[in-house]
Amino acid sequence: MWEALDILTQANFWAATLRIATPLIFGVLGALLCERAGVLNLGIEGIFVAGALSGWLAVYLGLPLWGGVLVAAGVGAAFGLLHGVLTVPLGLSQHVTGIGVTLLATSLAYFGYRVAFPNVATPPRIEPFAPLDVPVLGELPFIGPILAQQTGFTVLAFACVGGLAFVLARTPLGLALRAVGDNPEAVEAQGLSVVGLRIGAVMAGSALMALGGAFLTLSAFNAFYFGMINGRGWVCIALTVFASWRPGKALLGALLFGALDAYQLRVQTIAGGVVPSQIFLMLPYIFSIAALVLVARRADYPRALMKPYFKGQR
Amino acid sequence: MHPDSRHPDPRPLVLSLTGITKRFGSLVANDAIDLDVRAGEIVALLGENGAGKTTLMSILFGHYIADEGSVSIADADGKLAPLPGGSAQAALAAGIGMVHQHFALAENLTGFENIVLGTQSLWSLKLRGRGARAKISRLMAESGLAVDLDVPVARLSVGEQQRIEILKALYRDVRVLILDEPTAVLTPQEADSLAATVRALAGKGLAVIFISHKLHEVLALCERVVVLRGGAKVADRPTAGADRATLAELMVGRAIPPRERPPSIPGAPVLSLKSVSVGAPSARDRLEDADLEVCGGEIVGIAGVSGNGQGALAALVAGLAAPRAGEALLDGARLAAADPAGRVAAGVGRIPEDRHRDGTIGALTVAENFVLETIAAPENQRAGLLRRAAIRARAAEAIKAYDVRCPGPEAAIRALSGGNMQKVVLARVLERAPRLVLAHQPTRGLDIGATTDVHRRLIAARGRGAAVLLISEDLDELFALSDRIAVVHAGHLSPALPAEGLDVRTVGLMMAGHGVGEAA
Ligand SMILES: Nc1ncnc2c1ncn2[C@@H]1O[C@H](COP(=O)(O)OP(=O)(O)OP(=O)(O)O)[C@@H](O)[C@H]1O
């Protein structure tokens, strides 16, 4: 029994938590940015896949690692532009369009992979991000070993949390984004462009989502596999509600999910003989559902979420 | 055409509309309208519901694009320059500010944030701070529009939200201020203070365009009235020498017959409340220990500033809330539970305060909205299937009887103007010959024709022997209709006294809290 608690004291466990949480951080930030502006982006799952492939492929073809990150963000933004144009000025159903973007992006990524590598048995590899070498903190007990397993990509995720929180809370742009997700008429009446703000938010949010995918191929692993995203995007959509559309809470939700996932992996090896492993696999998802049930009832959805806005109509 | 052409007005022209035409499909919402406005002038824009007032102002503000015609506005040196259409940004830059009929506020932001929204580059790293605050404080002091700037707008009352809306315009140093039905949701006191503010602003040279259905306000505040009818300008005259009847006639195009109100013959009590409390004791809109009796054949008016307990009273009668304490009887039967369907079955006809939110379902047709409350009745369904033809036929009859102007029973009710929507609600309620009619703000936002119509119907229901509970903030309406009037303040309901013995001033004072709660 003590062994199960002992896991929490292992640096290894915390390092894994961060690793599992990083793509989710990007994903939740991206989703909440879109939703704050009033657009649900269910293209997230596919954008993860596209980001994973494009970032990895760019590095495989010779770009530096950070170049791959930029390529992934650009590809994400492009899918965001598609989703944005379809849902904002054209006002199509955000659900249907989002699912469509997911299907399109996933299929394009798999197709692109097959075209680039028609006959490979083992996936080609790249040299991924190297672990951090932090001067002073790296020497510390406990903290040191955790940091030594992280890469610059995870640092970027944390920076994005701070950056997005700052933009939303402290800048005119953040004010406009929050307003456009609550009442687009108010934004229009103050001389700002609803369409511009919303498309911009969806593009930026989708770029963040794509970074979540790229983290998997450029940092967590070193290759692209089919099915490697495995529902992470959907988890992010749920965590967005849990986070009540706040970057700080998004970080918390992602870390919680990461911790549960890391924990269940380790508990499996202890209790694996007694309890079927599938039960443990379910744990993080049960957490997501439970958290949603608890939080969603008083969730303060952006008022204009999923409501298309057409200028000059009532 | 201009009435002052012999004595030219010395004040400079700030705004000039020429030949503005706007069509929505085959509907001509604005028909070649010309309008000049001078600095410091307060111009009223009058017209029935759907006459095109908001459309015209939305064109001015760049929300709609005119099909024909042009707008010119004075620049900083006073020279008229054309205003590009279809851009709120251009309108704001040219000095036009608009307080929308349906507020344009982001409710998750604070008042301060709403005011500075869009007033600086989006790429700036720092939100406006002290300078902006100082300017807003100065504006608040000058205009008398005091309001807490640091709570989310969602938590402000409508009156406070409106102040934010006006400050938003003033903050941008507007030279033309459009107020689209600013007083429709204000209490009489708030409306008075708004009028004082507007007068002060005009005194400083601001041109104001004021839209309202309340003719006494228009007569008191504005120096000139422009009347639209069916999208066309039918009059442009000074207010001096006009009275309510002339203005009403200009708007409607015919004389409006005076209301007839035969003496009441009260019958047995239909609704009686004995020491009833409704709503949490901490809630603002609650009822404490209220006594009230409404008899068949009489109209009892409830006056009060909204949010003082009339919401709780209406919820109780409509079946949306149960009494927390005390005894509420409807025709002698106890109302113990919240049971909307039960109330309808027991003969309560409900005209809710917000016809868009509670009175109708926008996506459904007129006919469907007409049978909304009686969908299970045998005349509307058989074996769980709607009897569409029968419903449509009865709706068509009601449309005729209540003079609902709409394309037909199959039109989505959302497309109807407020007045016509209200007529559908009225038809639904009155067709069933209810024992008790709950009329909560039944004429808010309606034009004079529609208002008169609603009043006529309520008086007719009373004549038929129905008990009518009229909740309103409009004292004129209360005095015009009610046999007895009670005042609600901070959850306490005064005894209902015969209307003949009361005057507007006394009731106004009671609404502000004088003498309610104590023995009267
Ligand atoms: N976006 C729109 N699409 C279609 N029809 C419209 C639109 N806006 C207004 N209309 C129609 O144009 C006419 C004028 O509407 P408008 O809102 O200008 O009336 P109004 O004079 O402001 O009435 P109210 O007193 O009810 O506010 C109405 O018949 C209305 O139904």
Ligand SMILES: [Mg+2]
């Ligand atoms: Mg209007």
